[in-house]
Amino acid sequence: MPEAPLFVVQLHDARRLHYDVRLEVDGVLKSWAVPRGPSLDPTVKRLAVPTDDHSIEYAEYEGVIADSKYGSGAVIVWDAGVYTNLTLDKQRRRIDPAEAIDRGHLKVRLRGVKLTGAWAFTRTDQDWLLVKVRDDDADPSLDLTITEPRSILSGLTIEEMAATRA
Template sequence: MQLHDARRLHYDVRLEVDGVLKSWAVPRGPSLDPVVKRLAVFTTDHDLEYASYEGVHADSKYGSGAVIVWDAGVYTNLTPGSAADAISNGHLKVRLHGVKLSGAWAFTRTGEDWLLVKVRDDDADPSRDLTVSEPRSVLSGLTIQEMAASRPSGQET
C-alpha cells in the first residue's frame, strides 16, 4: 500500500493479480473499524515493479507527486475462485499480512466505485487510526512530507 500525494493525498491499495497490480485509490486510507466504509476508486493496473516505488513523480502516467510505501506484505484471497474473478464479480475478500495492516478486508463494488471495509476479526480495532499513528514508510522510514522535500520540484526519482 502506497501513500501518494497527487492532486489529492490518498492511499493506493495494490494487490498482485495475474501478473499486474490491481489498484484502488482510497482517499481517507484504511480504517480498522468494521463499521467504517471507505471509498475505494478502482484505478488502472500498475506494473509489478511499482509495488516498491518511492520517490517524487513529475508528470508520470501514474500521477505526479510524492509516493511512499506506507505498508507492504502479502495477501491471501478469501473469496471462492480466483481474485481476478472476484474483482470482475464486484466482491473481493482478502486477508492482509502486512507490516501495519493484518486481518481480513472486503472490497465491494457499488456502481462505478468500490468500498473498502475491515472485516470483524481479531485485528479489528475501532480505537486505532494507523493513518495518524503510523505515517512513515515501511521501506525508507520517511513521511510523505519528507519524501516530497527530498527532491527538487520537477525532478522524478
C-alpha cells in the same frame, strides 16, 4: 507451494493525498485509490476508486513523480506484505481473485507490517468500498493513517519524501 501474492499500500500526494491499495492479481497490481486510507473499524466504509493496473515492480517504488506526468507527486510505501484470497462462491468454493473482482466482491486476509486481518472490496454502482472485516485484528480505536505515517522502506513521511525533490 507457490508464494502468496503481494499487496502494497502506497501513500501518494498527487492532486489529493490518498492511499493506493494494490493487490497482485494475474501478474499485475490491481489498484484502488482510497482517499482516507484503510480503516481498522468494521463500521467504516472507505471509498475505493479503481485505477489503472501497475506492474509488479511498482510495488517497491518510492520517490517523487515529475510534475509533467500523470499522478505526479511524492509516493511512499506505507505498508506491504502478502495476502490470502478468502472469496467464496455460494457453494463455499474459493473464487479466483480476478473473477472475484469481475463479480464485484473480493475478500482478502492481509499480512503486512501495519495491516493484518481481513478486508472486503465491494463494488457499488460506480466505485468500490473497502471495509475491514470483523476479526481479531479489527480495532475501531486505532487509526494507523495517523499513528503510523512513515514508509516501511525508507522511514520517511510523505512530506519528507516530497522535500527530497527540492
